[in-house]
Amino acid sequence: MNGADATREIGWNISAIWLMYLLLIPTLVVAGYGLWSRIRLWRCGRPAVRFDHPVRRLGLLARHALLQVRTARQASAGGFHLMVFGGFIVLMIATTVVMLDFDLHTSIMKGRFYLVFQSLIVDLFGGLVVVGIVMAAGRRWIARPRQLVYSKEASWLLALIFAIAVTGFLVEGWRIAATNDPWAAWSPIGKVVAALSAPVMAEAALRTAHAGGWWLHLLLVYILIAWAPFTKLIHIVTAPMNIFTANLDGYGRGLKAIDFESETPLGVASLEQFSWKDLLDLDACTECGRCTAVCPANTVGKNLSPRDIVLGLRSLMHGRADELLGTLGTTPGEKPRIPVIDPDTAVAPESLFECTTCAACLEACPVFIEQLPKILDTRRFLVMEEAEYPQTMADAITSLEQRGHPFPGTRFSRVDWSDGLEVPVLSEMEDPSEIDVLLWVGCANALLERNHAIVRSVATLLRDADVRFATLGREERCTGDPARRIGNEFLFEQMAAKNIQIFEKYGVRRILTCCPHCFHTFSNDYPALGGVFTVEHHTTFLADLVADGRLRPSPSSRRKITYHDPCYLGRYNGVFDAPRELVRSTTGGSPVEMAANRTNGFCCGGGGGMAFAEEPPGQRVNRERARQAVDTGADVVAVACPFCMTMLEDGATSVAGNHELVVRDVAELLRESVSATENTP
């Protein structure tokens, strides 16, 4: 037979096919209403600029909506999702082809195209849908991982899609059997169904079954279409929307600016005070649970669950939709109309203050939901409007206000670290502009004795490399970062303004920091307040010196070293390689990697003001990370942050059976190595 004539009769054995079109109307109306009922809720949120840079945004769509790069990170789930997704794309194309042929009479559904694409490829992809759903069902009903949300809706959706795919194959098979389709070989799965059915069903039975199955299949599809916007399947529409409107500025810059003169309240207390993008986030959630799975606080048993925060807010939004709509065009009152913070929900104050702001949730989310900014928005309300937050964090804030550092009770001053080193101080210099770089020490380095060795190493290395540097000495006061992360934006801006003044007084252009939090804040938060400088972290600066040959480490260390990525250096600012280069330069080999590394690094537990919090003994993030380090078998954990240093040293002492693990900053390792070179004849 001539392949060029290959085709099949569309609508064979189906009478009253006009009913299909008729039923389509209410289906689309319901679906449309469903979508609109969500869209009008998002519109109740505050403004946000999320349509700029359209080309970049389309790029995001390509990577994350089509290729689903993030979804693929969890291999099995990513795999079966792509199967179902890909299957449905292909099946939709196939349906479009049918429509083009049947309704628009384009007669494209024939010949090689019909055989290769419309029959074979479509069959295979349909099969992928079945396989994918079975895998998903196995994960949901048998493996039962903790991170999923076990709702009836999810199970019904799986069943529905499975039924759609299966009825599709049954209908195809029965048609093939009843018509003795000569091209059956090109529809392998349909052929199998036909082969199994033909022996037990007469032609009349096949026809009846086919027609019945066809209408059932149609009904199921229509139910799916109409129902989807009311379920998490709405992510089909909302996920691409969410990816398109994602935050392009990097994790640290996703925080909202506050106009203290006019904004009420400070932070978010009521649902409509979130931006429309925040509300869209809620409907984009697929309940995959990855954000909670990677959350360090949740991992160690705390209540904080980014997934449940999103889903809790989603319930609030749907459950109080009418009230939300009623807020349009109104001004904020004394009390929040739709209170977001509730001790009995996932958005409980206790949970909000368990967050280390590590941004692992942001990195993990396949649809770019912004969990962390919502946590920070509600923190801001609790801290600035209600003054209700953990006393230890409040003590750190009070110390920031009174002393310019968050470590009350320290017995060190700003300059003690440099005893004996004779480090130049800007206020004592004739010409303060005669420096290559300002060395910004950071509170955690200056006031915690253990970290003095880190800054001393950096200063000594700078001297060895003939870098002209100076510090602010006693004039240095906190960047304000802890205030910003805890939620006191007001204090942060006050402190930043003062620091910018001091920098301007001395004509500072280039800043070298020894702490990723300082680095992050100077680079990302200060520019909006008028402080624009060139900022580097000591890892990149030292790595450049080594690359230029101005520092000569000898790669002779035989120690097994693993490197812990600080969240504010790695995930937030993309610096992964320079510190590893530094380790390599001392050992000759790359550091051993922990399983959770680079953008998927596991927080040390010190960010977000948590370094100042008291954690219940069984729920310490730093111990978990220390355990992960010990598990690599390394002798040394290399770090690049004084908070990580403090947290991991503390964590390491409590890991059972660990006596040997030592924590060192990469600067300390480099210093030892450079000394070794110097001492080698």
Add this chain to the structure above:
Amino acid sequence: MSNNVAICLFGSSGYDAVAQGVAGAGRRLAGQLGGAVNAVIVGAADEAMVSAVAAVADTVTLLDQPELADYQPELCLAALQQVCRQLDPAAVLLGSDSASLELTARLAARLGGSPMSDGTSLSVADGAIRVSRSAYGGKAEAVFELKKSPAVICLRARGFDPAPETGVTTSVDRVSVELPDEPPIRIVERHEEKREGIPLEDAQFVVGGGRGIGGVEPFDQLRQLAEVMTAAVGASRAACDEGWVPPSAQIGQTGKKIAPDLYLAIAISGAAQHVLGISDAKAVCAINNDPDAQIFRHSHFGIVEDYRKVVPLLIERLRVLTT
């Protein structure tokens, strides 16, 4: 103004370590001034106390009207004011109990004199009385010269040697004073904690807990340890502010000042204000899991470990070692 020194004691306390210290300080100061010691006892005092005081003072005035039996600030003040006016001493000395602290400034003002608190030593220079005490939360030692007369001074009494007996038992003057009828302030209820174990200031050994203890229940462990050590239990201000122990357990600048033979600081950071309260301890040791903790700079020996791991083992070991 005479060269005498008045010492004010409360009858209800008996001739305890505080009274002995005040009397001893009084005798020394009177010697430097070339005057006598006038003891004033307020409130009903038992025979033992009266005779003990009579054995070390040059005069004894007893104010034992029924209204003065229990401490009432307005009445006590009026009484002391009248008696001291009559005695016209160069100095009035008291202990550092809460009643004395309350009265000192007002008594001084009414007598036209200078008040001072927490004196650890007294001296005379060019006829003026000088008081040494700690300052700046224990970081410094200050010497104050008191400008007006009489000097009315609360003392850290336990640090003074008791007064020697004069060899003469003086007669006791029972004096009646005019007391206000309806004082504007009255103590209407007195609540004393059930004093379990040894009072903090008298204890030979003391165990102290700090913020690192973490809660109310863990303090029970410290009490067990204290029992084995026949020690009293105290705490830093942080632990008291958390409500884990009553305020009376507070050791420090504002709290009890103790002078035990051994002080064991558990999970206490060692801020100066707390250290001030233990500066007279003969030996100090500490358990803290932070090797850089301030407390180790004031300790003779220490262990760097989590107290939760140490204390149970310590209790066992000490049980064996102290039997």
Add this chain to the structure above:
Amino acid sequence: MRILVCMKQILDPDVPARDFRVDCGRNEAERAGADLVPNIFCENALETALQLREAAGGSVTALSYGTDEAEDVVRKALAMTADEAALVTRPDGPAPDALTVARVLAAAARKLGEFDVVMVGRESGDWGVGQTGGLLAEELGLPMVALVDGAEPADGGLTLRRQTDYGFDVVTSHGPVVVTITNSEGNVPRIPKTRDVMKAHRKPLETWSMNDLGVTADEMVAEVVGLTVPEKHVVCDFVEGDSLDEKVDAFARRIADAMGTRG
């Protein structure tokens, strides 16, 4: 009920010991870039006052006597929701003695009106002499209760909770009274809300000098004639051991030795 809270600004008591230096000429601590902070007991007093206002209604006035920088203390009091504030400034110089302070505060209090209760901290974190409250009471001709950690309104006056050496007393007062406040878990100073901090900066502030109040510093009760930093000679001997058991054992032996009970 009108409540007056007198608050003092002091050198940060948390200045690290190595930075603490004495100015031998002025017989006080060197400022040397250290920060000035509100005295903690004064903040406990303010907190007690605010809680009393919550129970009884009325107003809280914060008053401070200090250099220009003391404005920070009363502004913070306003941020903690005190209703009004006043400041008596003095030039930068040696600190006035307790009697001068008491006279200044009394004069300012009289200028500010009639008060039902005046609250002060029991002592300050710098000198810690703790006599100003009593002297102030005498200047104002009012009774005084010391070491109070809680105050509630009662018929014609207050019911006060006063800490004693081994417990507490309940004290009733009638008519105006001066109260010195000590710390407890019930009067930990509240954290100011940012909105209130912003408002506080815009509120009016009465500012006077000693002259405005007609007070002269002609009488002193005490003068600092010596101030030294004692030398520390203790070196901690850390017990050693390969295991926790060994270390604890060594520690226990040292304790037993120190107790003189080792057999």
